[in-house]
Amino acid sequence: MAVKQISIFVENKEGKLVTITDSIANAGIDIRAMSVADTQDFGIFRLIVTDPEKAKEALESSGCFVSITKVVGVSIPDEPGSLAKVVNILARYNINIEYMYAFITVSKKFASVVLRVADNEQAEKILEENGIRLLTEKDIEAI
Amino acid sequence: MYRKYYQPELETMPVEEIKKLQDEKLVKQVKHIYDNVKYYRDLMDKSGVKPEDIKGVDDLHKLPFLKKDDLREAYPYGLLAVDMKDCVRIHSTSGTTGKRVVAFYTQKDVDMWEECCARAIVAAGGNEDDVCQVCYGYGLFTGGAGLHGGSHKVGCLTLPMSSGNTQRQIQFMMDLDATILCCTPSYAAYLGESLKEGGYKPEDNKLKAGIFGAEPWTEEMRRDIEKALGIKAYDIYGLTELSGPGVAFECESQSGMHINEDHFIAEIIDPNTGEVLPLGTKGELVFTSLDKEAFPMLRYRTRDICVLTREKCSCGRTFLKMTKPMGRSDDMMIIRGVNVFPSQIETVLLNNGYAPNYQIILDRVNNSDTFDINVEMSTEDFSDTPKVITTKEKKLQDAMKAMLGINPKIHLVAPKTIPRSEGKAVRLIDNRRRYGITT
Numbered sequence: 001m002a003v004k005q006i007s008i009f010v011e012n013k014e015g016k017l018v019t020i021t022d023s024i025a026n027a028g029i030d031i032r033a034m035s036v037a038d039t040q041d042f043g044i045f046r047l048i049v050t051d052p053e054k055a056k057e058a059l060e061s062s063g064c065f066v067s068i069t070k071v072v073g074v075s076i077p078d079e080p081g082s083l084a085k086v087v088n089i090l091a092r093y094n095i096n097i098e099y100m101y102a103f104i105t106v107s108k109k110f111a112s113v114v115l116r117v118a119d120n121e122q123a124e125k126i127l128e129e130n131g132i133r134l135l136t137e138k139d140i141e142a143i
Numbered sequence: 144m145y146r147k148y149y150q151p152e153l154e155t156m157p158v159e160e161i162k163k164l165q166d167e168k169l170v171k172q173v174k175h176i177y178d179n180v181k182y183y184r185d186l187m188d189k190s191g192v193k194p195e196d197i198k199g200v201d202d203l204h205k206l207p208f209l210k211k212d213d214l215r216e217a218y219p220y221g222l223l224a225v226d227m228k229d230c231v232r233i234h235s236t237s238g239t240t241g242k243r244v245v246a247f248y249t250q251k252d253v254d255m256w257e258e259c260c261a262r263a264i265v266a267a268g269g270n271e272d273d274v275c276q277v278c279y280g281y282g283l284f285t286g287g288a289g290l291h292g293g294s295h296k297v298g299c300l301t302l303p304m305s306s307g308n309t310q311r312q313i314q315f316m317m318d319l320d321a322t323i324l325c326c327t328p329s330y331a332a333y334l335g336e337s338l339k340e341g342g343y344k345p346e347d348n349k350l351k352a353g354i355f356g357a358e359p360w361t362e363e364m365r366r367d368i369e370k371a372l373g374i375k376a377y378d379i380y381g382l383t384e385l386s387g388p389g390v391a392f393e394c395e396s397q398s399g400m401h402i403n404e405d406h407f408i409a410e411i412i413d414p415n416t417g418e419v420l421p422l423g424t425k426g427e428l429v430f431t432s433l434d435k436e437a438f439p440m441l442r443y444r445t446r447d448i449c450v451l452t453r454e455k456c457s458c459g460r461t462f463l464k465m466t467k468p469m470g471r472s473d474d475m476m477i478i479r480g481v482n483v484f485p486s487q488i489e490t491v492l493l494n495n496g497y498a499p500n501y502q503i504i505l506d507r508v509n510n511s512d513t514f515d516i517n518v519e520m521s522t523e524d525f526s527d528t529p530k531v532i533t534t535k536e537k538k539l540q541d542a543m544k545a546m547l548g549i550n551p552k553i554h555l556v557a558p559k560t561i562p563r564s565e566g567k568a569v570r571l572i573d574n575r576r577r578y579g580i581t582t
Contacts, residue, residue, distance in 0.1 A: 007527035009520075009557050039529045041554050046527060065520075065557035069527040098528060116527065 001134055002120045003073035004052040008045040009065040012038075019062055020045060027058035032140055033114060035101035046101075048073075048114060050141050072115040072123050073135030078104055086113060089130045095123050105143055112143070147459070149265040149297065150258065153405045154460045158453070161404050161461065166199035168433035169408065173197045173206070176439050179224040182217045183209075183441065200408060203431065204419050208442045214244045214384065223247050225437045235283040236383045246383050247437035253292065255434050259381075259389030259403050260293025266394045266401075266458070267352040267377040269323050271298030274349075276321035278312055278330060279357065281305040285387025286357050290325040293389065299323065306330065309337050320349040328360035328368060328376075332498065333563060335371030345373030354379050356388050359468060359486050363493035365397075378467060384443055385430055391465050396457045399464035406434050409465065410442070411451050425450050428465065476571070478505060479512045481549045485570050491546045492518060495539055502561045503551075506574040514551040516543070519558050 010016045024031065024047075033048040049055045052068055059066045076082040083102065090097060098116040105112070112135055117123045124134055148154045156164070176183045177194045187193070190207040197205065214222065223230075229249050236244045248256070269275065275294040279286025287305055294301040302315055306326070312334060315321065324331065331353055338348070350372055356379035365376045380400050381388035390407055391400035402409045411426040412419055420426045428445045447468035456464065470484040477483075489499045500519040505512060524535060536553045544550045 005527065007525075009525055011556060011560070037529050039533060042529070042532070042556075044527055044529055063559075065525060067522070067525050067527065 001124050001136060002070040003048065003114065003135055003137060003140060005069045005071045005114065005116075006047040006049060006052055006055050006059070007067050007069050008047070008059060010043045010045050012041055012043065017045075020059065020064060023058045023062040023064070024049065024055055027054055029055045029058070032143055033101060033103040033112065035099070035114075037099065048103075048140060052137075069116070070120055072117060072120050072127070073140070074113050074115065074127060075110050075133045075135050075139065076113060078109050078111045082111065083113065086115075086127065086132055089127060089132065090115075090117070090123065093126050095119075095126070112139075146265055146270055149262040154262060154401075154462065156405070156461055158461055162200060164405055165408055165433060168405075169200060169203065169431065170194075170197060172431070172433050172435070172439055173441065175436075176224060176441060180222055180439075182213070182221045186213075203408065203410065203442070206431075206442050208417060208429065208444050209440060210444050211244070211446070218243070219245045222438060224435075224439050225249060230437050233283075234285045234288065234383050234387060244384060246386075248386075249436040252386065252435055252437050255406055256289060256386035256389060257292030257296050259386065259392075259406065260289045260379075261296035262293075262403065263354055263377070263379050263389050263392030264290070264293050264297045264299065264323065266392055266460075267323065267354050267375070268395070269294075269297050269299055269352070273297070273299040273322045274302065274320055275299035275323040275325065276302040276304055276312070276316055278304045278306055278324070278326040278334075279388075285381070285383050286325075286327075289381070289387040289389055290354065294323075294325075309334065313338060313341060313343075316348060316350070317343075322349050322351050324350055324353040324372070324374070326353075326355065327357050328355040328364055329358060329499070329563070331355050331368045331372065331376070332364065332500075335368060336498070339371065345371060348373065350374045352377060354392075356380055359470075359474065359489075361486055361489050361493060361499075363490060364499055367493065367498070380465065380468075382430075382443075382445060384438075385432060385440055386435070390430070394456065394458035394460060398456075399452065399466050401456070401460050401462040401464055402451075404462045407432055409451055409463065411449070412444075414444075414446075414448070422451050422453055422463070425469070428468070476503070476505065476573070478514050479549050481547065483547050483549070487546050488516065488543070491539070491542050495542055497521075497539070500558075500561055500563075501570065502572065503570055504572045504574070512575065514549065515554060516551045517554045517556050517561055519561055520555045521558065524555065 030050040031047055035046045037044045056066050095117055100115045102111055102113040174194045186207045192205050230247045231250050232248045234246050277290045281287030291303055353374050353376045369376050377393040378400055379388050379392045381390040391402040393400045408431040410419055410429040412429050414427040428447045428449050430443050432440045448470045449468045450466045451463055453463040475482055475484055492499050497518055502517045504515040532555055536555055540553045
């Protein structure tokens with residue numbers, strides 16, 4: 001069920017980000033969501049894209065250091081309290097969120113949230129049982 | 144025909160006979176030098192030594208040392224001992240530590256050198272049915288020419304690849320069933336990585352042995368290369384000043400390198416006092432050539448720190464053995480007042496599961512040295528959270544501190560991002576030189 005996230009190692013040097021965005025653009029891949037974690041020396045660029053395998057291949061052939069991480073994606077109504085509900089469920093079951101990021105789509109009244117937890121299956125099971133809709137790879141492509 | 148030695152009568156000569164041979168040759172070599180090289184004559188006259196004072200190896204200590212600075216001062220013809228018309232070739236050092244040194248060779252000098260390399264190849268199991276891939280650089284550098292000549296003498300099919308163009312190296316290695324690989328250890332490690340990336344397993348190639356030298360490497364690196372290529376890795380030692388690779392070579396016991404004592408006398412000295420030290424003591428390696436015509440050397444200080452031993456070797460060779468150089472005064476860095484050798488850094492990396500792909504960057508900020516080491520990660524080291532990487536950096540930093548006594552800043556970087564020179568690895572960027580600081 002989990003969604004594939006592309007993680008890219010980026011040294012804090014000029015031109016590094018251009019290589020990444022260009023190779024994704026040239027491969028005709030759409031970015032659905034992104035987040036960046038940074039330290040003084042390097043950053044980790046995380047992307048949700050339409051075709052993760054193809055994106056990985058394109059990035060690697062332009063010399064990027066890439067890995068695919070599985071993350072949990074949920075779809076929630078774009079209204080106050082939605083995210084709070086998800087976070088509360090996870091807190092209740094003592095599931096730690098390492099990081100998360102969200103994106104909304106204009107046409108539909110839903111927001112998507114990407115969650116990184118230690119155990120995807122466990123988190124997905126709990127969220128589903130509590131009425132939260134999970135995102136699939138197909139959903140990402142269809143957005 | 145299988146051969147265990149290239150020149151058995153010399154390589155297994157009884158120790159007393161080696162001494163006798165050296166005595167005779169040394170007397171001639173000293174006379175040749177004194178008669179033909181003004182620079183040496185002046186040096187000897189200044190020390191009050193006459194050629195007739197040297198009756199054998201026991202008198203060697205009376206002769207003055209020759210240093211790298213002498214070679215630079217005498218550049219280019221000052222140490223040439225024959226007419227230019229008798230010379231057939233030159234080779235040159237890389238000149239990274241100062242002015243280049245140019246060495247001259249007569250045909251006899253080239254033959255002697257190539258025979259030394261042939262001994263090394265046979266000691267690594269090489270014979271006429273072998274295919275010897277030489278990917279040391281060809282040209283002024285002695286690596287390519289030496290092993291190439293040695294391979295010819297043994298009768299191997301020689302692949303004169305020179306350095307670089309890794310894809311072509313791999314193609315020839317696989318298509319022509321190379322059995323012996325000659326290159327720098329860092330390039331051997333790189334070839335191993337590249338083969339793995341190309342989907343080859345160690346057993347897919349026909350290589351059985353590698354002869355690696357021209358830069359410092361560790362036992363850990365040896366094991367890694369042996370595993371990655373599915374071979375036995377042999378060390379080889381030499382200097383352009385003395386001929387090139389093959390001054391000393393490793394045998395099947397892989398426990399130090401046999402010095403070709405019929406051509407060279409080795410001594411160990413205290414680098415500070417110049418005093419000759421007994422066998423088994425660590426010190427600076429000093430060589431005297433015995434057969435060289437064009438560019439003979441008397442008591443040349445190599446600046447390599449090692450130990451000499453003479454023990455019965457399981458291979459049957461009687462030549463004494465030198466350990467792998469433990470450091471080199473030219474390689475030694477002084478960082479925040481502490482002596483640091485690149486070999487120490489390599490050991491820490493290998494012990495902590497990293498490939499020895501690193502670069503040291505030294506600089507000076509607010510009058511104090513900064514010490515950074517970039518280290519390449521492997522795919523398994525990468526994660527989507529920075530904390531995992533910074534934790535690994537901290538762990539490696541602690542291990543470095545324990546080995547070196549000072550704390551470097553470790554930066555894990557993406558694979559294959561540290562520039563590789565496919566001849567000698569460039570491991571150090573010392574920006575302190577901008578401030579006139581040299582160590």
